[in-house]
Amino acid sequence: MLIAMGKSPSVKTAFNQVEQMAFIVFEGGEGVGKSTQIELLFTSLKQQGIICTLTREPGGTPFAEDIRSLFKRMSEHGDTPLPLTELLLITAARTQHIQKVIKPELAKGHHVICDRFLDSTYVYQSIVGKVNKQVVDTISQFALQNIIPDLTLVFISDTSKALARIKKEKSRKEDRLDSFSNDIHAQIMNGYREVLNNNFTYPNGAIPKRISIDANASVENVFEQVKTALFNTLGIKL
Ligand SMILES: Nc1ncnc2c1ncn2[C@@H]1O[C@H](COP(=O)(O)OP(=O)(O)O)[C@@H](O)[C@H]1O
Numbered sequence: 569m570l571i572a573m574g575k576s577p578s579v580k581t582a583f584n585q586v587e588q589m590a591f592i593v594f595e596g597g598e599g600v601g602k603s604t605q606i607e608l609l610f611t612s613l614k615q616q617g618i619i620c621t622l623t624r625e626p627g628g629t630p631f632a633e634d635i636r637s638l639f640k641r642m643s644e645h646g647d648t649p650l651p652l653t654e655l656l657l658i659t660a661a662r663t664q665h666i667q668k669v670i671k672p673e674l675a676k677g678h679h680v681i682c683d684r685f686l687d688s689t690y691v692y693q694s695i696v697g698k699v700n701k702q703v704v705d706t707i708s709q710f711a712l713q714n715i716i717p718d719l720t721l722v723f724i725s726d727t728s729k730a731l732a733r734i735k736k737e738k739s740r741k742e743d744r745l746d747s748f749s750n751d752i753h754a755q756i757m758n759g760y761r762e763v764l765n766n767n768f769t770y771p772n773g774a775i776p777k778r779i780s781i782d783a784n785a786s787v788e789n790v791f792e793q794v795k796t797a798l799f800n801t802l803g804i805k806l
């Protein structure tokens with residue numbers, strides 16, 4: 569179908585019986601290990617015969633993936649998008665994504681695992697980009713239509729560690745967002761701490777369930793934390 573995942577878009581849906589659905593979001597700055605853990609979780613759920621759909625933001629439908637490309641493209645004309653312009657682009661992609669993928673998949677009783685969602689907007693466009701949170705909420709409420717993740721895993725690591733991991737990745741294709749300075753990366757990491765510590769509300773006033781993950785740890789240890797969070801919050805045993 570139209571699901572895009574990780575660094576290379578692909579279709580990933582496991583077809584088996586499942587009793588309840590959950591909308592699970594992975595959040596955090598670049599290089600904290602979200603994609604790695606999403607892959608591990610998808611494989612583990614599949615082995616248990618649990619249906620889940622992997623997707624990502626910005627993106628997740630062909631049109632929203634086009635917006636993603638535009639969003640991430642290096643500017644050839646020097647006219648880089650303003651944070652408010654980014655918010656509008658991201659929200660356009662999110663509207664398409666929620667209507668065409670997230671809602672329908674949840675309605676079918678499938679778990680939906682999403683690489684980034686609204687907390688990214690709070691961090692990148694509001695905290696770092698300085699767009700007022702109220703503006704983000706006012707615009708986002710039309711896209712969200714009360715959709716709220718059942719669990720958001722917020723990956724927190726030392727900025728230097730995450731950046732070192734990214735630098736080691738030979739296959740990583742440079743895009744506009746890779747030109748962020750170390751200072752911006754540190755602001756992003758602190759932004760996630762702020763979202764967590766201040767329990768940022770969604771546009772409808774609800775506080776989503778967020779769990780902090782120590783992403784400095786080994787891949788195996790981080791996956792243990794992910795599994796514990798899924799069990800404690802959603803009762804999913806892996
Ligand atoms: N816990 C970890 N310890 C060490 N390296 C990791 C860990 N998790 C991921 N990596 C490596 O770090 C790089 C970035 O990981 P990735 O999952 O793509 O992060 P993100 O999706 O958050 O940008 C990859 O090369 C990956 O293999």
Ligand SMILES: Cc1cn([C@H]2C[C@H](O)[C@@H](COP(=O)(O)OP(=O)(O)O)O2)c(=O)[nH]c1=O
Nearest residue numbers: 597598599625626658684685688689692745
């Ligand atoms: C969902 C979302 C993403 N973004 C940015 C964060 C990332 O830099 C980029 C998505 O790139 P991505 O490749 O998914 O990030 P990562 O390196 O962590 O795998 O889009 C926003 O600025 N606002 C948003 O609301």
